[in-house]
Amino acid sequence: MRPSNLPRPRSQPGSGYKRVQSKQTRDVAFGPHKDRIEKLYIHEERPLNWIMDYMRREYGINLSVKQYKSQLKTWGLRHKLTKRDAAFILRLLDQARSEGRDEVVIFSGHPRRREDITKYIQRNEKLVDEADLLSCITQTDKIPDYIYLQTLPVEPQQPPPSHLPPTPPSASSFGSLESHASFRTISPMKVPIPSPESSPRNSGEFAHELNRATTLPGPVDAAERLHVDWSIIHGDNTPVQQQALLSRSQPAIPNILGPFWRAQREPLPSGWCQLWDNNDPSKQWPSDFTHAVLSATPAVVEEISDLDLDIYRFGNNTRSRQLNDKSLSADFVMYCLYWLICAGQNDARIQSRAEYYLTNARFNFLCMLTNESFPAGECLGALSIVSVLFDCYGQWDRLSELLTKCDELTKKHCGLDNPLTMTIEFKKNMLQRSGAGCPPHDIARLSDIVTQMQIAFSESSAPALTARYNLAWAMLENELKREVRAPENFEPARRELLDLTHQWEQFGDDRIETIMAAATLARATFYCGDAEGAEAIIVQSVLPRVRKNFPEQHAYSWEAKHRHAFFLFQLAKKETGARRSDHLQLGEQLLREVVRNRHRILGESNPKSTHSFQLLRDILKAQGRILEADTLSDWCEQHQSPSGVH
Structure with a gap:
């Protein structure tokens, strides 16, 4: 008989926990890889089985054929014409001819012309001519969304740029999901770290x-x-x-x-x-x-x-x-x-x-x-904590939804021109403004918010420090948006973050805001060209503070270890011989623990899991262990606990 003081058993499948199957969770799994899958499926016309094997091998995603087909249908991605598809394309080609427009129809991102339809009819023994093809649809049939007339001149087909998921402060250590042998950028920290003061006790x-x-x-x-x-x-x-x-x-x-x-x-x-x-x-x-x-x-x-x-x-x-x-x-x-x-x-x-x-x-x-005594510090502190926790579970969509609700409440209660309102709005918008195509942040406006915070909430330095952090973060991000990056241009943001970290420490050495300030400083230090200094900040400042707040088996601890492994990987690129080998081996050791836990507990399709999986593959390849890298998904499956608990 089971002792009464043991956790009650839970029925689990052979490879971890049973996962919720819904459109929302499927979107989370596939979302970061949409452009990549579209390139493979549409532009390169790869078979679905090949794509599934590739995604399992490269990113550790092991989903069913049904899940892939459902997602492809949701995205409107098809690379094989059905009879009805061909008929709709022909109808639009006829429409374009009658209107004097270019006879080009876009089908799942690919241009189709009349000669393509002619070839389709010739290959189909049951079709006689264009009229026969058009007879399979009626004038009232609605044309699918993935079929439409080309409105602009057709450019040579290029794969679209990769769209990345929003990554708040504790997000993965690289911003691109593409596998680059030479360099990975660290992901932008899109949620500012608010109030460094302790949550006020009423x-x-x-x-x-x-x-x-x-x-x-x-x-x-x-x-x-x-x-x-x-x-x-x-x-x-x-x-x-x-x-x-x-x-x-x-x-x-x-x-x-x-x-x-x-x-x-x-x-x-x-x-x-x-x-x-x-x-x-x-x-x-x-x-x-x-x-x-x-x-x-x-x-x-x-x-x-x-x-x-x-x-x-x-x-x-x-x-x-x-x-x-x-x-x-x-x-x-x-x-x-x-x-x-x-x-x-x-x-x-x-x-x-x-x-x-x-x-x-x-x-x-x-x-x-x-709370008239401390509204800004308490609100910003609460949002900081929620942002960190939501992020370490990959919950960026839910975080965006929550920040939007809080932004609406703040605007209704405080007005549009209040510095607290503007700070929370900036925090919300950080989740949507990322990547090289986004406009730069308004540094002058953020500087003005710092001044307004100092005046409006003079009873505490916490709100103003939050605004200063937002400013430093924006300075860092603006430099990352430039086509040509110069290490010296990151120095102003690094100096500001260094000063902020020292000021926040006096409010609590192990506070979450202090941890994230140090982590952001490490990121800025890396872009200043000092990978060794960045790794030292993680080891000496970030990890000890994380351990004071969270157990080793916590999602936030895994994030800190992932960040450490990333900097070790960057250091290894600059070393040779034994030092290079030591960096790679320690990075591998950290990531094997992180990958095992994230795949088993958060799920193999969680973006956090795929980030760590991909980084571990890169480290294995850097050591020349190509076979291990290519079979890493098999290793993950072998290390799943049958009961879901080690």
Whole structure:
């Protein structure tokens, strides 16, 4: 008989966790590779089986034929003409001729001309002529989206530039998914690191009132006590509707991160967690499963009872004080994580809870906005923490959605010309503005926001430091957008980041904002031409602080190790002999752990998993171990735990 203190078993497939199958998770898996797959499938006309084998070998993506075909259909990518496709193309060619236009039709990105249709008819024994082909469609039949008239002169076919997924601060260490033997750029950190000050603790009276708001069935009264305008969150909904929304069959919500600083927490209110023994680990989710359900390619929550809210069920997910200090920002993060879990599931019973958690997250954010003593620092600090956590799970789309909601709330509450509003808007836009084709950031405007922050929120230096970080980040990104990069041009951003890192350390050496400031400094140092200095910052400053906040088996720890391995790879390119070999071997050792965990827990199709997989392949190739590199996906499958837990 299984001992009562062991985690309850979970049925898992032979290669890790059972994953949610949905369009959203499929888009996450395929999204970073759309241009690449289009090039192979359309421009090079590779067979689907060849593409599947290539993507498995190069990027560790091992999805089914059905999933590939569904995604190709979603993208409108086809390289073989069906009879109806040919008929629609012919109809448009006739239309172009009658209008005096160039007779060119685009089919799945390829130009088709009348001679192509003539050849198609000649190859098809059942077709006599063009009229016979047109007879298979009617005038009322709608032309598919992937077939349309060419509107511009036809250029020689070139594969489109690769579009990369948004990568916030702790994102992968390179911005391109293309495999370059000589160089990889480090991914831009698209989410600024907000307030370096600790999440402010509210007075006992205020905290007591907020606890009542989340535990008693009267959220409207709580909103009145906090002077919150509910219409900002739900438009024209009445207070009665708000109460119905927040109280309908929903339990009081304890903190998802509660068990990690139990000694500092107040006694739990009576009535909470009555169904659970607080000291019984069997009622906690295994930490691996927690990470798996938070992934952008999430594991399936098989039992609805698994989401019965309990303060002690999530295990040792983090040791960060910022997430366990009972502040509004900690509650905001907790609601966001519950929303992330529920929104990623297919089960309608679970999805129905997602809006509830998102509403509560927005309510907490609005409460922070109304905190007259420290609105900017608390809001920006909360968004910083959420950005880091969402990113390490590859949840960029959900992060963008959340930042958009917070941006809307801030504009309604603070106005458009408030520096806090402009800072959050910049934070949101960073997820959409990346790559060489995007316009440069407005440095003058960001400098003005720094000045406004210093004036509007003079009671604390935190908001102004956040604005200064945004400015330094934008300076770095603008240099990366240039066609020709000169190391000396990155020096102003590096100096600014170095000064900011020193200032943030006084607010907390192991705070998440301080960690990310140091990581950004390492990135700037690398682009200044000092790869060795960048690696030293990671080893001496970033990794020790990460370990203070997170266990070794945490998604954020994997991100830090990935970054370390990337810099080791860059150092190896400049070395020869034993030093080069040492750098490559240490990078390989770090990445094998990261790849194994990310593939098994986050899922092989998670963008974070494919980033690490690709970097490990490059390191193996750099050591001349081509066969191991080409069979790396087989190695990943062999190291999957049958039960999903090592």
